[in-house]
Amino acid sequence: MVAVRGSITGRGPDWGRIGLHVGCLAVLLVMLYPLAWLAATSFKPADEVISSLRLLPSRIELGNYATALEGVGGVSVLRLIGNSLIISVGAVLGNVLSCSLAAYAFARLRFTLRGPLFALMLATIMLPQHAVLIPQYIVFNQLGMVNTFWPLVLPKFLATDAFFVFLTVQFMRGIPKELDEAATLDGCGPFRTFFRIILPLSRPALITTAIFTFIWTWNDFFLQLIYLFEPEKFTITLALRSFVDTSSQSAYGPMFAMSVIALLPIVLFFMAFQRFLVQGMASSGVKG
Amino acid sequence: MNVEAPDQRLSEKPRAEKPAEPAEAEGTRRKRKREGAAWVFLSPWLLGAAVLTLTPMLVSLYLSFTEYDLFTAPEWVGLDNYVHMFTEDPRYWRSAVNTLVYVLVAVPLQLAAALAAALALNSIGRGKGFYRSAFYAPSLLGASMSIALVWRALFNDGGTVDDLLSSFGVNMGGWVNQPGWALLVVALLTIWQFGAPMVIFLAGLQQIPGELYEAAEVDGAGRLRRFRSVTLPMLSPVLFFNLVLQTIQAFQVFTPAFTVSGGRGGPADSTLFYTLYLYDRGFTASHMGYASAMAWVLLVVIGIVTALLFRSSRSWVFYNDKG
Numbered sequence: 001m002v003a004v005r006g007s008i009t010g011r012g013p014d015w016g017r018i019g020l021h022v023g024c025l026a027v028l029l030v031m032l033y034p035l036a037w038l039a040a041t042s043f044k045p046a047d048e049v050i051s052s053l054r055l056l057p058s059r060i061e062l063g064n065y066a067t068a069l070e071g072v073g074g075v076s077v078l079r080l081i082g083n084s085l086i087i088s089v090g091a092v093l094g095n096v097l098s099c100s101l102a103a104y105a106f107a108r109l110r111f112t113l114r115g116p117l118f119a120l121m122l123a124t125i126m127l128p129q130h131a132v133l134i135p136q137y138i139v140f141n142q143l144g145m146v147n148t149f150w151p152l153v154l155p156k157f158l159a160t161d162a163f164f165v166f167l168t169v170q171f172m173r174g175i176p177k178e179l180d181e182a183a184t185l186d187g188c189g190p191f192r193t194f195f196r197i198i199l200p201l202s203r204p205a206l207i208t209t210a211i212f213t214f215i216w217t218w219n220d221f222f223l224q225l226i227y228l229f230e231p232e233k234f235t236i237t238l239a240l241r242s243f244v245d246t247s248s249q250s251a252y253g254p255m256f257a258m259s260v261i262a263l264l265p266i267v268l269f270f271m272a273f274q275r276f277l278v279q280g281m282a283s284s285g286v287k288g
Numbered sequence: 289m290n291v292e293a294p295d296q297r298l299s300e301k302p303r304a305e306k307p308a309e310p311a312e313a314e315g316t317r318r319k320r321k322r323e324g325a326a327w328v329f330l331s332p333w334l335l336g337a338a339v340l341t342l343t344p345m346l347v348s349l350y351l352s353f354t355e356y357d358l359f360t361a362p363e364w365v366g367l368d369n370y371v372h373m374f375t376e377d378p379r380y381w382r383s384a385v386n387t388l389v390y391v392l393v394a395v396p397l398q399l400a401a402a403l404a405a406a407l408a409l410n411s412i413g414r415g416k417g418f419y420r421s422a423f424y425a426p427s428l429l430g431a432s433m434s435i436a437l438v439w440r441a442l443f444n445d446g447g448t449v450d451d452l453l454s455s456f457g458v459n460m461g462g463w464v465n466q467p468g469w470a471l472l473v474v475a476l477l478t479i480w481q482f483g484a485p486m487v488i489f490l491a492g493l494q495q496i497p498g499e500l501y502e503a504a505e506v507d508g509a510g511r512l513r514r515f516r517s518v519t520l521p522m523l524s525p526v527l528f529f530n531l532v533l534q535t536i537q538a539f540q541v542f543t544p545a546f547t548v549s550g551g552r553g554g555p556a557d558s559t560l561f562y563t564l565y566l567y568d569r570g571f572t573a574s575h576m577g578y579a580s581a582m583a584w585v586l587l588v589v590i591g592i593v594t595a596l597l598f599r600s601s602r603s604w605v606f607y608n609d610k611g
Contacts, residue, residue, distance in 0.1 A: 016411075017411070017412060017413055020408050020411065020412045021412065021415065023408065024405075024408060024409070024412065024415075024419050027405070027423075028419070028422055028423070031422075031423070031426060031480065032422070034435070034438050034439070034442060034480075035429070037438065037442065037448065038434070038435075038438045041441075097332075098332040098333060098336070099333075101329045101330070101331075101332055101333070102329065102330055102332065102333035104329050105326045105327075105329035105330045105333075109323070109325060109326035109329065110323065110326070111323045111326035111327065111330075112323070114326075117330070117334075120337065121333070121337070124337065124341055126532075126536050126590070126594060127341065127345075127587070128536070128539065128540050128583070128586055128587055128590055129540070130540070130563065130566055130582075130583040130586055130587075131344075131345055131348055131583045131584065131586070131587040132340065132341055132344035132345055132348065133344075133348075133570075133583065134344075134348050134351060134570060134576050134579055134580050134583065135343070135344035135345075135347035135348050135351070136340060136344050138347075138358065138576075139344075141358065155336065155340050157332060158332050158333065158335050158336025158337075158339070158340055159332050159333035159336050159337075160336045160337075160340050160341065165333065189325065190325035190326075190329075191325065191328075194329070215428050216431070218432075219431040219432045219433075219543075220431075221433055221542065221543045221546070222542045222543065222563070222567070225567075226567075226571055237432070237433045240433040240434060240437065241433065241551075243437060244433075244437070244546065244547050244550060244551045245550050245551050252441065255437065256434075256437070256438070256441075259432075259433075259434035259435075259437055259438065260434070262432060262433065262434045263429060263432055263434045263435075266428055266429060266432065267429070270425055270428055270429075274421045274424075277424070277428065278420060278421065278424055278487050281424070281427075281484055281487045281488060282487050282488055282490065282491035283491070284488065
């Protein structure tokens, strides 16, 4: 869907376009500098971290990673990553399942109160989580679920991330209606139509939901900070938190080595799925 | 589903009476059946909306009129929490003002950067996909604690930014330990993540029909005029969407504020953001009632701001897709 508008930048040697490239590259260099700095610092020996604008370390210090792998408070990094993974994968399963079910109802089925309920769903996208945070905490506390992963995973199975319901509704509306009408004529009920026709065709939306859920849950700090307090339950993000109040630069090496470890899954996800991520973000704001 | 039994009976009847129109009757039966199915599909969401959203909202409204420490029963205190908040708690006002300043600085600058980048990429030709992905990446990484820690180190006393400015003869020390500058560090981290709204702008730009530009050019409109009279109005719904979304998100910023401020909103409460103070009151000081009151004020303020944005949109957002 690339708009063809050759005339806008004029004719001849395309100085306008070259200027754009120069500008974009310059901005990109500045933007990516913090990431390069992070990667470089994680390999720097302690005495080089503080000094110098030099980005690259004089020698590669792998000791930072060795220290980082030991983890925090006697909990190894593997355990921390495992905890983050359990929560993130649980959240992904919950969101993909519950959001696609609700989205199908909103996108395809007719029912009383459809309009008001859809409006309610949209409104909850804008709802700040703090308005429900404390009562939810009280409930999970009384259920004995504080300091477990349940408060971070269970709500996802009830489609509380309305943003993904909306995203999937938008996508399902783009699937030709003739397909499910044909399925109905062939004797498929709403359930068969959903599982056989709509769900397979909604794969891009489901993948987008899965990836965003994974990244956002992996990055999340606030809820983990509130619900998890035993080091054995800590996620990689909570482990990084223990560096927050230390401003001593001698800890920079191991701290940023652990930061790199925490970012790595997101970077890999981004490289593998960038098409879905970019399109998913785009389709949330523009009618397809 | 017990709903289906009477439905089917209803739809069988016209079919028996009017065999000439089986298609219509079949359609009615199908619709009725779908009504029952719809509630099955909706049930997880409905349960979540009722149990995890609407009920907690009401409960937190109730709690906001109580003193509650999680261990003893909530004690009704009327409007005390609100009165204390608005009249006797300077840290509350500090957090509110900090957040407001941050929203007013970060959101417009982030959107301006996003729009500029989208316009550039829209006419850059080759390499567009590469730039789009590269500019977008920070939006995914930026919420991470890792990046917040990097940010604090870069803007620390003796950090890279300090060193760089010093080499140009500007000695201003670290930004994160000066009350006047620390907030800006958090804002810069938000602006750094302009990729997400940029991607949405870009999708909006691609939907503007090329004929509009051709017509404007035939009418003698220059580049600036085409931007003002074609691009901006056609893009205004997308701009509006981004504005609402980013504003709502900005009010709730937490991780970078927590990290840059060393977890306590410092220096001198200059990065004491609203959510940070809410966390402090509720989960550090165990004033759940007070924190609930803070949450409700936040909810109302976000509601009012959103409503104002929607109202203002009538005069500047141009919807072309009626019908």
